[in-house]
Amino acid sequence: MKKIRFLILRRFIQLGILVTFFVCNYYAINFFNGNLNSSKVFWIIPMSDPLSIAQIFISGAISGIAIGSEAVIGLFVVLIIYGVFFGRGYCAFVCPMNMITDFANFLRRIFEFNTNKKLNISRKSKYGVLILSLVLSFILAVPAFDLISPISMLHRGIVFGMGFGIFGVLSVFLFDLFFVKNGFCGYICPLGATYSLIGKYSLLRVKHNKDKCTKCNKCIIICPEPQVLDLIGKRSGSINKIDCMKCARCIEVCDDNALKYGIFDFKNMRSKK
Amino acid sequence: MQEINKNRRNAILKTAQGIGIFAFSGLIWGAYVSKAKASSFSLRPPGAKEESEFLKLCIKCGRCVTFCPFDTLKLATPEDDVPTGTPYFTPRKIPCYMCVDVPCVPVCPTNALDEKLLNIVENDKEMMDIRNAKMGVAVVDIESCVAYWGIQCDACYRACPLIDEAIKLEYKQNDRTNKHSYLLPVVDSTKCTGCGLCEHACITKKAAIMVLPRDKALGSVDINYIKGWDKSDEARLNQTDKIAPKNSDDTNSVIDYLNSGDL
Ligand code: SF4
Ligand code: SF4
Ligand code: SF4
Ligand code: SF4
Ligand code: SF4
Numbered sequence: 001m002k003k004i005r006f007l008i009l010r011r012f013i014q015l016g017i018l019v020t021f022f023v024c025n026y027y028a029i030n031f032f033n034g035n036l037n038s039s040k041v042f043w044i045i046p047m048s049d050p051l052s053i054a055q056i057f058i059s060g061a062i063s064g065i066a067i068g069s070e071a072v073i074g075l076f077v078v079l080i081i082y083g084v085f086f087g088r089g090y091c092a093f094v095c096p097m098n099m100i101t102d103f104a105n106f107l108r109r110i111f112e113f114n115t116n117k118k119l120n121i122s123r124k125s126k127y128g129v130l131i132l133s134l135v136l137s138f139i140l141a142v143p144a145f146d147l148i149s150p151i152s153m154l155h156r157g158i159v160f161g162m163g164f165g166i167f168g169v170l171s172v173f174l175f176d177l178f179f180v181k182n183g184f185c186g187y188i189c190p191l192g193a194t195y196s197l198i199g200k201y202s203l204l205r206v207k208h209n210k211d212k213c214t215k216c217n218k219c220i221i222i223c224p225e226p227q228v229l230d231l232i233g234k235r236s237g238s239i240n241k242i243d244c245m246k247c248a249r250c251i252e253v254c255d256d257n258a259l260k261y262g263i264f265d266f267k268n269m270r271s272k273k
Numbered sequence: 274m275q276e277i278n279k280n281r282r283n284a285i286l287k288t289a290q291g292i293g294i295f296a297f298s299g300l301i302w303g304a305y306v307s308k309a310k311a312s313s314f315s316l317r318p319p320g321a322k323e324e325s326e327f328l329k330l331c332i333k334c335g336r337c338v339t340f341c342p343f344d345t346l347k348l349a350t351p352e353d354d355v356p357t358g359t360p361y362f363t364p365r366k367i368p369c370y371m372c373v374d375v376p377c378v379p380v381c382p383t384n385a386l387d388e389k390l391l392n393i394v395e396n397d398k399e400m401m402d403i404r405n406a407k408m409g410v411a412v413v414d415i416e417s418c419v420a421y422w423g424i425q426c427d428a429c430y431r432a433c434p435l436i437d438e439a440i441k442l443e444y445k446q447n448d449r450t451n452k453h454s455y456l457l458p459v460v461d462s463t464k465c466t467g468c469g470l471c472e473h474a475c476i477t478k479k480a481a482i483m484v485l486p487r488d489k490a491l492g493s494v495d496i497n498y499i500k501g502w503d504k505s506d507e508a509r510l511n512q513t514d515k516i517a518p519k520n521s522d523d524t525n526s527v528i529d530y531l532n533s534g535d536l
Contacts, residue, residue, distance in 0.1 A: 025339045037358075038334035038382050046382060052332050056383065060329040068384030071332060121294065128291075132299050136306060142328045144306045147357055152333060156348060156358060160335045163350025165357070 006248035013093050021159045036094065036155045037146070038071055047081075048074030051133070051194045055143035058134050062141065079198060087199020091185060091192050092247035096158065097151045100169060101185050104176035105224070114181075121180075121187055123227060123243065127197075130190035145190055182224045185245075196242040204246055205238035207262035219250035219259060238265045315355040316362050316467060316484060318346055319369065319406035320378040320386040324488065330385035333358030337377040337386060345369050346377065362408075364469020364484050371403045371434050371468050404435065409467030409484040410491060411440065411460045418481035420457055423447045429471035429482045430458050439464040440471060458482065462491055 017032075021039070024032040033040045038048045053075045056067055082090055091098055108114070136144035146152065150172050153165030172184045185192050208231055215233040220226045228241035229250065251259045310328060318337050321327045337360050338346040345367045349355035362369060378386045378401065391401040411429075415421040433440045438461065445455040458471075460482075469484045500506040 025335065028339050028342070033339055033380070034334040034336045034382075038332040038336075040336070040382070048332065048382065056330060056332060060326070063326075065326055065329060066384065067330065068382050071382040074382060121291070125291070125295075128295055132295060132302070136299065136303050140303060140306050140310065141325070142306060142310050142356075144302065146333060147306050147309055148302065152358060153351070156333065156335065157350070160338060160348045161350065164352040165350050167351065 003252050006252055010093050010247065011099065014096060014099060017094060018096055018155060018158050021155075025159050035152070035159045036096075037152055038074060040070075040074075045077060046070045046074035047078050048072075049191070050075055050078055050198060051130070051191050052143060052146055054134060054194070055137040055146055059137045059141045059143055062138075082195055083198045083202060085202055086204050087202030087246060088192060088195045088242065088244065089199070089202075089204060089246040090195045091189075092245040095151060095191070096155050097169075097172060097184065097189075098247075100154070100173050101176045101182060101224075104173050105181065107177055108181060123186055123225070125187050126189055126193040129188055130193040133190050149191070150184075151189070151191060186225055192245075200242050201264065203264050205240070205262055205264045206244060206246060206248065206250060207238045207260055207265075208232060208236055209258050209260075210234065210236040212256045212258040214256050214258075216255070218253045218255070222249045222253045224249070238262055240264070309356045314486060314489065315349070315359065316364065316409045316469070316486060318360055318362070318377050318386055319371075319375055319403060319408055319466070320381075320388060320391045320401075321408070322385060322387055322390070324486070327385050328356060328359065330383045331359050332383050332385075334382060335360070336380040336382065340376040340380050342372065342376065343367060343370050362469070364472040365480055366473075368469035368473040369406075369408060369466075370470070371406070371466065373403060375401045375403050375406075404464075404466060406466040406468070407487060409469070410462045410465045410487050411467065411469075411471050411482050411484050412490050413458055413460060413482045415457075417477055417479075418458065419477065420455065423449060423453060423455055425456060426476055427456055427458065428474045428476050432470040432474035434468065434470060435464055435466065439466065462487075 017036075020032045021035055023029070030040075030043055032042075036049060037052050038046070040046050048071045053067070053071060056071075060067070082088075086093070133145035148168070150165075150168035153162075153168040157163070157165040157169070175183045180187060208229075210231075210233060213233045217232075219232060220229050223229055224245065224247065225241075225243040228239050228244040230241075231237060231239065246261075248261065251261065310325075315324075317324070317327060318341075322330065333348065335348050338348055345362045346360045347362065349357050349359050349361055351357050353361070355361045375391060378388055378391065381387075388401055390407075391403065391405045392399045393402040393405065413421075418426075420426045427442060430436060430440050430442055440458055440460050443455075443457040443459045445457060447453045447455050467484045467487070471482045472480045472484050475482050496509050496512060499510060
């Protein structure tokens, strides 16, 4: 149980959000409305997906189309929540795609396939996809990633009806399962990239204590973004690389209590990205 | 030395490969998006901005869908002929019942559905009037409409919330029987909201009256034709100064061209 306590918490939050959206949509209750692209939660708090707003802004910016104020306020709410507190925690605690990719990883562990990655791409390419989605939104004057995002297909599908959106979700699952470990979130997803950038100075961090570490490498094996754990066994401090999703898998698997949740330590910013 | 060259060569190759992959996926992605954007034959909720602006603004949150009490609206999934995630409706299945309070519009967070497009001023107060909605326009196929055959049917006419405004019955003698008259449904496209209640009610197998997007079904006349007998149409003449001439030749040379020696 101790080994999956945060995992259970995350699933509880992820599913809870989806179920609440679904029920409130079905019965048209004002408590939680919309979906993860844009919503109004607890009756009054607007929230908007920062990448969607960025695309809307860029595709309409040329002709000076005004975005409704509610969506813009929602953007600032999200920027504060994730920018100040949780950083890329969105990916681990909210994004429903996380359940799909974690499931693919789970199958990978069970069946022990360790296909070497066949595509020679870098983990930075998700930032490239982010730029590409903004450039395409600008050129085509329509939010480009929003039209193909398998993440929205998934949460929109769960709340409003899936249709063939399931193909988008399945393709992510198969990509992660057979092609690249953590392929979608680690290499492609521009939304994860957005939250990483927003959360550069966010407070919630995973902290490492070098003196307790026995260099068993369990954390690095489980981590969906293992390159952020470059400090393991080398020095103590918080994980400052922005790709960390704060998923706490590393904390759970560590038998030596060398990792725990903590606060960004601003003194030790050497290893920021 | 050779080692360094090889490393550099590899680095360059890797960068080129990266750029290549991005260009490749960018092109496919862009092609898909422009196709999706172009193929939209969609009927939007009331108050929707003009289609290209609507597509820019709609964040695909589905709040309009949630608040429609008749389940009229649906968010498009990839198999629909509508850009994925955006709201639309299919009148033959469920039309828009033209709620007086228009619950679907004010909830839109991005103003893709814009209250202003529906507003009228009444007692110095701005309020939404669903009769201003322009979701589409009803078009009658006179070949399959049985009223045009001479059979009595006014299902669409009766179903219309703007009866005798948006849809009227035109009487015409039926020369075939010489005893009956035709009662022909005729749509006034300036009044029709595109709610689709007529299409929903139509008694033929596939509806003989159907709602189409306005930009697909309606033409438009340039100001070289003006209804001189209609004061309101003459107002269009004021647009002349807003229209740029088609070519940039100065006006005098155009007026004087007959006088020039070349002819
Ligand atoms: S990287 Fe993208 S898909 Fe993965 S969890 Fe984050 S937002 Fe979701
Ligand atoms: S470092 Fe730990 S919390 Fe961060 S992504 Fe890796 S496993 Fe998750
Ligand atoms: S006006 Fe009423 S019936 Fe029509 S789309 Fe809006 S909520 Fe639905
Ligand atoms: S409420 Fe507005 S932004 Fe949301 S789906 Fe409807 S039209 Fe789009
Ligand atoms: S309901 Fe259909 S068949 Fe009947 S008059 Fe109207 S369009 Fe014609």
